[in-house]
Amino acid sequence: MDKLRIFRNTYCFNKEDIQKDFENYMRLFEPNSEEDYSEEYKNKMYELFKRFQNALENCCLPQLTDDWWYYDYQQSNDGIDLKLYYCEEFEISEDGEMTSSTSSENFTLLSVKCDYLNVEQFAKNHNITDTTVRQWIRRGKLRTAKKVGRDWLIPSIATKPTRGFTAVSYYWDRLPRTLSVSFPFLIGYETIYISQNKLDKQQFEGILGYPGQKNRTKVILSTKERERLELALISSSVVQVEEHGWR
Template sequence: MDIKEKLFREDYLFTREDILKSLELFVEHERLNEDPAYSSKVVKNRVKLCGKFIAAVKKSKLPVLTELWWYYEYQFLGNSIELNLCQADDIEVENDEISSMTSTVEHTLIKVECDYLTVEQYAAMHEVEPVTVRQWIRRGKLRHAKKNGRDWLIPDTEDKPRRGFTSVLYIVENEAHIESDEFPMLSACDLITILQDQNNKNKFICYLDDSKNKFNSKLELTRSEVERLEHTIIESGKTRVGGNIQFIPNIRGNM
């Protein structure tokens, strides 16, 4: 066994037991609520969602992965948790650690969603007025909210917005197209990245990428324009928020 395979076998998940052990440690980390810190009510709901996901994994029949470079991975996506079957490629090793790797999600095997709240329920949970929640939605501040007819539903795992702007990546799902008169280029892209200019807090940069055709473009936006852009993206219901960085337990280092 060469060093790449050895490190790969040490670092990733290949059995249902691996997944459950990792989830046990992940839940412990969620309860500690260190970084980023969430409100106590949101932590409770995140842990509740983990419990639902663990129950789904326990009910499932998952084979032991013996094919080299294939592994299981779970992702907490803010409003759901997914278990994916992944394939690794282009593995680079430096100082006896995997320093870089290309990972492809080949299949989503299990997906468990959180509970959703009405505007009024979400307002009560965070002790604000419903009008404040509607303002957050209109300004694109609740990135996991979804339109349900004329009403909005918000995940019980989504905290109230923090001060300032947080960079975001939206991934357009299922080859969908977002239609917008104000932002017509949305229909031509599958990745939307929004950043704040560090030298001018009222200026925002939006990168619009079509990864399939290797086309990319850039928009410079004001604060009000970026709020309208995010509202348009969220209201479409055709994207998910990507780029989540989550705690990854080392199950073999903790066994």
């Protein structure tokens, strides 16, 4: 099996590769596409994608001289990043498809961010009150908000929270002291996945671990405990968030 051929059929290696692949990705967010996103979210993301396309068109990328370097783009909560990776190893399925890969180095070459709104601006855009927005943040329902000093800033691509609870993962490289003091059960871990108990909606499960760990630790949280934990995680500038649900 030609591993290099499979690798090169999977990733991007020049600007033209990236542009072609990204155009296909953009189609998922075109107005009236069949993807299960809200029209509001698709419109906002499509506008951001056009900005990324323009930035990509005008940038100069390094020429790759080693077979195992490749380009990839990543969508985040507030923008899109173009990165350069070095593939250390990867796995191939029986039908000749790449199933996973490990990269030893990565560099961010291009970063296009959306605008940020304060609480008042976000509330006005969505025809709701400032109090409602602050309640959403306090209850862990507007998780992409960032705390800057005493104020909150919200990505313009963020949408109104849906009803009910959406499972979520939080990640960090080094746990801040404020979090370790207030939530000592986080010490020694790099991630927590929070989900709602299907039988008892007032109870939540937090699965603690670190990347690659198989046997993880579970903590049980009440609604108030979960909201307090999420607010602290959202308030930290070093914690990343990933929601597990459609927008």
